[in-house]
Amino acid sequence: MSKAISNRMENLKPSAVREVLKLTADPSFIAFAAGNLSAEFFPVEQLKKLSDSVLETSSLQYSVTEGYEPLREIVALRYGKKYGIGNSDDSVLITAGGQQVINLATQCLVNSGDVVLCENPTFVGALNAFRAYGAKIIGIPTTNEGMCLDALEAALEANDNVKLIYTIPTFQNPNGTTMPVENRKRLLELAKKYDVMILEDSPYFELAFDGEITPTIKSFDTDGYVIFAGSFSKTIAPGIRVGFSIAPKWITSRMTIAKQTQDVHTNGVFMRVVYKYLRDFNVDAHIQQYQQLYAKKSSLMLSLMDELFDKRVSFTRPKGGLFLWCDLPKGYSGTVLANNMLEKKVAIVPGAAFDTEDNINNTGFRLNFSVPTEENIKTGIKLLADGIDEYLK
């Protein structure tokens, strides 16, 4: 009895991505599995300087759960002014990364048994958060334009207890696709029509290769249907665990109470570091470095895949972000390939890890292009092409 795990946690498995990462921490592995940034542009010196300047009794004492006020204000300002995210009915909550926004929104909105609709495949950290609250997850098929909205509407029509539509509309994780603006507007109309909140998870949206940022769904949200989850993990550094939500005040206040029960508040030193970083440094120039680097790396990866991969393997061509997605021909499994590749010391994440169903036969796998060096991309894609040939022959 004492050893019985709660129902909500019974079916939760460790994130396959994080387990692959542990397996492949060995630096001799070629890391196509990570969701990390390329570390070469981490602003180490600036962060050192800022950390030194903010480390004092006030940053070491307890803070309010909402977050350090100047950071909340500069987040509202930057994302409001630059991207039109948030209006006077919204407020900002500082969180321990974007993951915590997903968790808090689910905790506050989704009863056990309620339905969450999301792209299939999608971010495994979100799937596990939904499962941890007993949500019924229904995956919506995706195309190169992201979530298929006809299928979404059918699911909204068929289920009367949908509490959340979860989407990563820009440079989706894991498949790298982006939802066109007209689809975003239609998605928002559907949310209003069926009176369901949208959780827009956009940690990558600023990482557009050409610097052209697709407007967020939240930027069209005049009626308070969108919770925007943002992150500094992809623009400053993930290890500091600082993210934010911009969402209608009624839900922000509930999420704040929920956050009190999780971690009281986000690390006080790094809330101030991020504030001063946004205030004192040219964050857009910093992001541009990532944009250009990832454009170059993904272009190299894709050209090698064009050249070397078996023609029966299809893949996406992202315009930004960190990931692309490949599909093996029907009847072949990304899980088998990923296991085979461990012997060749190339780490990829099987598509099954992102599947909303327990689907060992998922034909997909995810490749990250932000972490590996150009040299590793060349060697790794060659090894992967060989591995695919061996598996498909």
Add this chain to the structure above:
Amino acid sequence: MSKAISNRMENLKPSAVREVLKLTADPSFIAFAAGNLSAEFFPVEQLKKLSDSVLETSSLQYSVTEGYEPLREIVALRYGKKYGIGNSDDSVLITAGGQQVINLATQCLVNSGDVVLCENPTFVGALNAFRAYGAKIIGIPTTNEGMCLDALEAALEANDNVKLIYTIPTFQNPNGTTMPVENRKRLLELAKKYDVMILEDSPYFELAFDGEITPTIKSFDTDGYVIFAGSFSKTIAPGIRVGFSIAPKWITSRMTIAKQTQDVHTNGVFMRVVYKYLRDFNVDAHIQQYQQLYAKKSSLMLSLMDELFDKRVSFTRPKGGLFLWCDLPKGYSGTVLANNMLEKKVAIVPGAAFDTEDNINNTGFRLNFSVPTEENIKTGIKLLADGIDEYLK
């Protein structure tokens, strides 16, 4: 429909303590409400130096959810060697403060409708975490020796779905009492007899005025019935949000999966800072400073209360920690007094905030002695004595 809050969050109110803190952030207030450390011993210069030394790409990158391995090891070593906490069947999880241990343990063990038994009154952050998972909370009366074990046994006998016994056995929050060693052993026997896990929340146990540390319940736990929640909030600084659990491996692995869904991992820079702090500095000498300071402050506070308080007011005499507890005579409410005191710019927390029931007539209130200066203690206790006289007359 879209605006409907989940059932689990419907009855959750913002922590009264944190709301009082917001109200009384005005520095002209005398702060008897906080749960903070006295900031005068924060190791600001050491933390600056350490933060500078660990801020590099590896601390800024994603980490494993379990926590930075050298920190896990040094925690196991320090608390194992010094206090006998944990054995080879246990493992360490690094968390965002002690609060997250409470949250994760509840998430992994307690189904909606299951019973959690705890001291009444108790820490409001724990009560809210239990409520957020739909637990049925049953408060066990406390004496000067902590939780009344006869009442606990009766509750264990009367309820067949008790999943957790939550206790703060040393310098309890809010009432400052300490459970004697023989009671700890009996509590552990009861847990075994009724096969129920104990969550031992001990953020203050090292803050004994005389340096004599009461052995933790966990130190007697040979059969894996205790989840120990520890914190560096009271020994290093709360704003960094670093805590830990030492618990049986089967539950630690589940809590790790749950943590993945909340914040992925704890701040990477400060996991390393705490590691190096424990490794390179004399943490015991640092803690001794707090012990001596709080001994002095609580002694001053108690002597003034002895002198000035209406004799119908009773109060506890803690041997460590941060808090003491007062009770007004029957028929008077701590909530009314706390509101009255706001006019006099003295912040105290009404007992109702810590009550396991919705009990506006709770006669108690909590006083913190670690934060106010000696001068403020003198002025504040005088004002409080006057406020009590006005209320009781």
